[in-house]
Amino acid sequence: MDSKNQEKTLDELWDNTIFKAINCYREGKYNEAAELAKLSIDIAKKAYGKDSTKVAVSMNNLSLIYEVQGNYSEAENLSIKALAIWEKILGSDNSDVATSLNNLAGIYVSRGKYKEAEPLYKKSIEIKEKLFGPSNIELATSYNNLADLYRLQKKYNEAESLYLKSIDIFEHNKDKSSSIASALNNLAEIYKIRGNYSEALKLHKRAFEIWKNSLGPDHPDIATAINNIAGIYYLEGNQVEAEKLYKEVLEIDEKAYGKNHHFNAMTFNNIALVKEAMGAYGDAEKYFKEAINLSEKTLGENHPSIVTFVNNLAGLYRAREIYPEAEYYFKKGILILEKAFGVKNPDVAMAMLNLAEMYESEGKIEEAKRLSDSAKSIYKKILK
Amino acid sequence: MAKILIVEDYKDLSEFYQEFLDEDTLLIASDGEEAVSLYKENKPDIVMMDLKLPKKSGIEATKEIMKIDPSAKIIAITAYGSTIGSKALEAGAKEVLRKPIRFNELRDTISKYKSL
Numbered sequence A: 001m002d003s004k005n006q007e008k009t010l011d012e013l014w015d016n017t018i019f020k021a022i023n024c025y026r027e028g029k030y031n032e033a034a035e036l037a038k039l040s041i042d043i044a045k046k047a048y049g050k051d052s053t054k055v056a057v058s059m060n061n062l063s064l065i066y067e068v069q070g071n072y073s074e075a076e077n078l079s080i081k082a083l084a085i086w087e088k089i090l091g092s093d094n095s096d097v098a099t100s101l102n103n104l105a106g107i108y109v110s111r112g113k114y115k116e117a118e119p120l121y122k123k124s125i126e127i128k129e130k131l132f133g134p135s136n137i138e139l140a141t142s143y144n145n146l147a148d149l150y151r152l153q154k155k156y157n158e159a160e161s162l163y164l165k166s167i168d169i170f171e172h173n174k175d176k177s178s179s180i181a182s183a184l185n186n187l188a189e190i191y192k193i194r195g196n197y198s199e200a201l202k203l204h205k206r207a208f209e210i211w212k213n214s215l216g217p218d219h220p221d222i223a224t225a226i227n228n229i230a231g232i233y234y235l236e237g238n239q240v241e242a243e244k245l246y247k248e249v250l251e252i253d254e255k256a257y258g259k260n261h262h263f264n265a266m267t268f269n270n271i272a273l274v275k276e277a278m279g280a281y282g283d284a285e286k287y288f289k290e291a292i293n294l295s296e297k298t299l300g301e302n303h304p305s306i307v308t309f310v311n312n313l314a315g316l317y318r319a320r321e322i323y324p325e326a327e328y329y330f331k332k333g334i335l336i337l338e339k340a341f342g343v344k345n346p347d348v349a350m351a352m353l354n355l356a357e358m359y360e361s362e363g364k365i366e367e368a369k370r371l372s373d374s375a376k377s378i379y380k381k382i383l384k
Numbered sequence B: 001m002a003k004i005l006i007v008e009d010y011k012d013l014s015e016f017y018q019e020f021l022d023e024d025t026l027l028i029a030s031d032g033e034e035a036v037s038l039y040k041e042n043k044p045d046i047v048m049m050d051l052k053l054p055k056k057s058g059i060e061a062t063k064e065i066m067k068i069d070p071s072a073k074i075i076a077i078t079a080y081g082s083t084i085g086s087k088a089l090e091a092g093a094k095e096v097l098r099k100p101i102r103f104n105e106l107r108d109t110i111s112k113y114k115s116l
Helices: A003-026 A030-048 A053-069 A072-090 A095-110 A114-132 A137-152 A156-172 A178-193 A197-215 A220-236 A239-257 A263-278 A281-299 A306-319 A323-341 A346-362 A365-383 B011-020 B032-042 B058-068 B081-091 B103-114
Strands: B003-007 B025-029 B046-050 B074-078 B095-098
Touching: A003 A030, A003 A053, A030 A053, A053 A072, A053 A095, A072 A095, A095 A114, A095 A137, A114 A137, A137 A156, A137 A178, A156 A178, A178 A197, A178 A220, A197 A220, A220 A239, A220 A263, A220 B081, A239 A263, A263 A281, A263 A306, A263 B081, A281 A306, A306 A323, A306 B081, A306 B095, A323 A346, A346 A365, A346 B011, A346 B103, A365 B011, B003 B011, B003 B032, B011 B025, B025 B032, B032 B046, B032 B058, B046 B058, B046 B103, B058 B074, B058 B081, B074 B081, B074 B103, B081 B095, B095 B103
Parallel strands: B003 B025, B003 B046, B046 B074, B074 B095
Antiparallel strands: none
């Protein structure tokens, strides 16, 4: 094969690989997507050289996949490399550079590096405003991302105004993609915090419809949308509807991730909370135990995320005055916290005080005092 | 700086909150009646309300405070699960935290309502 033909073949191969990677990513098949994205980097390097824009595109894609998978340090490295290639080849006022800035900022947000993220988002918005004008859909995504950052920083007014701007642009462009759904969903979260549940529910339902139409009914993001609606019903006291929806979440997630994925544990826990609120204590107990067993199986017996489920079950027993069981699970919670964070930790002290309070209400005054003294000695050391 | 009313009848836990939330102005109540009266006098920004309290329950105190000030930001705290938790939400609490609370969860929740 001559070199021109070989280049054409590599070109097609790169296109094809990227296309497949994006499809897998959209379908939530992240491992396959990552393998394809890695392959596309190798192809691009071979075909166009290591500093070509196609290498940057492939690196950027892989970085987004790693981010979804929670592999943030690799995602950050790749995103920085991609940004450097784009800036070198295209200069700073370019839409690919803006996208790359946006992606890197997103990774910083995932890593909790909020201060590093904000100027990147702002720079990305500045470039897009200059290149596309104020109503371009690209800008809506950037407003949305900066709004997400402000929401995380609890700057709710700033976040609300950017979400509204972003939704306006999406609507102006008649966009029905998952991006407008994200903006609606996140604005709903702000209304929820403010206690405006009816507005929050309306927005969550709009987001759900858009996600369902754009992603299909079995995509894991649909489960998140349903979960959010269920959460509002729970807060409103509509436990029947909340339970129905949490069970739908479970069904979708089990289909997407399998029955043995730790995501399902949180849904078991949520169903248990609903059952408990309804007074169906036996069912609540069963679901809390499902959450604990599944987490122990998938994350290990001493994973800190199990503590919530263990304490919730203990709380259920305590409310029903089944003290030995409550004591067993509260102690289990304390042990996990100690193993995960060490003894000198405020969560350990708080958990000990909680158990001490239960002992006191049972009339076990000496045990209560002993435990409370231990808790005090822990937090005095922390405060020193 | 936010003014926080801590309503907790278990003295050792109340002391713990006071030690760890020392950057805020704290008001301390150990029963539901005292909570309502301190709310009336001081209009705190946030109330951390234990639900099982002597004299007047946390649910009753929440209802009374919401009558005085419908915009009150009350975070209900309970060791007794979501049955009582859902009653607190009905009474007007913004959120329910279950004991034992994780320290970051407490800080995060307080900071969320400080920002509103």
